[in-house]
Amino acid sequence: MLQTETICVAASGDIVAVRHAVRRQAVKIKLSLVDQTKIVTASSELARNMLVYGGGGEVTLELLQEGVRHGLRAHFVDAGPGIPDVNLALRDGFTTGNGMGLGLGGAKRLVNEFSIESTVGKGTRVTITRWR
């Protein structure tokens, strides 16, 4: 495992920077165009969630290799208020903001692996992986 890149998300322009960085890494491991689009879109949703609900945070991208398999993993870490009920937050249509409530559940559908850890008062970490 090789750590490749960390991007700070503090303003909406940084979401664009996250999209570009994820795209760059996805191209590097030769994900198909559809799979690139999926992980870039999922990352855009998660980076925005982090900014809107977590007060900003950091995205770290890693390239993985397991035998012949290559993968791209992205961690979204904030020190925001945390999510009291993660299962509820994953449900489509659930939102406490003014979005459409597709962010978490939608992002989960677009990747191969998805995990979320959240502690109220401490923050949230979401990790997604897309394999080639």
Place this chain on the structure above:
Amino acid sequence: MGDFLLVTIQVDMHDQLASALQDDLTNKIAKVNAKGVLIDISSLDIVDSFIGRMLANTSAMARVLDAQTVVVGMQPAVAITLVELGLNLSGVHTALDVEKGMEMLRRHIGITELDGDTSASD
């Protein structure tokens, strides 16, 4: 074209820019009394929920202002991702390219005018 507005989105828009475009476009529709709006997104390599919402809102606002919106040129990979994300863009008309979108608008406006004629002769 007179009656139609054509908007081509050529950059990866951050959220404020997408919101600004939505407002500008809505104002422009009212100002020039546009009957149709074509939004060309063929340069966009992703549409996430924010941009999707911007397209849906613009389309809804245009409708209230008596204008029809057609979103054209969505890349197949974007369409696949959008549906899996859970965004079906209901209420947003789409066409494959600008030409087909224009046809769609002409047809729609033709029908509306026809309706107008019928009611005028009643």
